Amino acid sequence: MQSNMEEKPYSCEVCGCSFPCKSSLLRHMKTHTGEKPHSCELCCSSFARKSHLWNHMKTHTGEKPYSCEVCGSSFACKSSLLRHMKTHTGEKPHSCEVCCSSFAQKSQLLSHMKTHTGDKPHSCEVCGSAFAWKSTLLSHMRTHTGEKPHSCKECGSSFAWKSAFLYHMKIHTGEKTHSCDVCGSSFAQKSHLFSHVKIHTGEKPHSCEVCGSSFSWKSSLSSHMKTHTGEKPHSCIVCGSSFAHKSHLLSHMKTHTGEKPYSCEVCGSSFAWMSSLLSHIKIHTGEKPHTCEVCGSSFAHKSQLFSHMKTHTGEKPHSCEICGSSFARKSNLLDHMNTHTGKKPHSCEVCGSYFARKSNLFSHMKTHTGEKPYSCEVCGSSFAWKSTLLHHMKTHTGD
Structure with a gap:
């Protein structure tokens, strides 16, 4: 009553x-x-x-x-x-008085209100980060504990978050539910479709405030900004080298692990990076798509063409701070620096000899292989080194 x-x-x-x-x-x-x-x-x-x-x-x-x-x-x-x-x-009986959004449960409304109040009552005891929701804090804690409770039964991979696990599973199922209306390409994630559409629209909404360059994706802008700040937040735990991008660090780690997952089907050579394999393949195909407009020389790689062009321009942008010598390529400068430090990082796998410059090692290897690629056009004599051929030519010219 x-x-x-x-x-x-x-x-x-x-x-x-x-x-x-x-x-x-x-x-x-x-x-x-x-x-x-x-x-x-x-x-x-x-x-x-x-x-x-x-x-x-x-x-x-x-x-x-x-x-x-x-x-x-x-x-x-x-x-x-x-x-x-x-x-x-x-039914959504619980409404937000600020933005009029409606929710089915009162708990959802209370959770939503934090987006207006900025209330973040849940703090991480390790790093002090604050979160609006306890679930977000629990999820964050896995970055400290390394816990990965979501496991793939197909390949055994583990993930800290369910969203990452569901994303991974599409690799096995091949599910691509989001299609592009322009070209018909399909994507596993809706965000990937949105990103892809910018290829057709040419939209570049993210601009660099320093140099004005524009980018289609925010991630590309963030990556670009590191060229201005010089930021290299990703460090190698083995040798301490730092990198601007995580992908560069993962690529670098292969130099320590010796991992070479990419193999050539022609000769069986293995490579740590796919780009290295694609570069190697051109040895077998003989493909040289990059041509010098000055002398007509062709090269398998664009970087080789850029390097070659310096022989025409005489450009030597890399200078030694000790003796002032200039070089067209940075690799030549690094090799040259060994002459000052006494460092000999290039070793012969046959006899164990060490050399300051990689070119000296290549030259030395001919003593083991017997290779003589330089031939005299007058008498047909062959030599291992170009300098020896030039010296020999004087016997014919009388110089």
């Missing part, structure tokens, strides 16, 4: 809430005292209310007595069924 008359004579001295029954007040007081007298005999979890214990027990028994008449889904608690029914009815 008290509940029907809305009489609430029992008030909480802590927060002022009123209740029609003394038992309701006593039950409410446990939210302030933290008292949890009802314990589960199976897992020792404790609860403030006996009804909560009964609901919890269903997680052990697997009992799900409440069924949805629409789709047949079963639930352990009636409240879960009522919450589920809103997915069918579309």
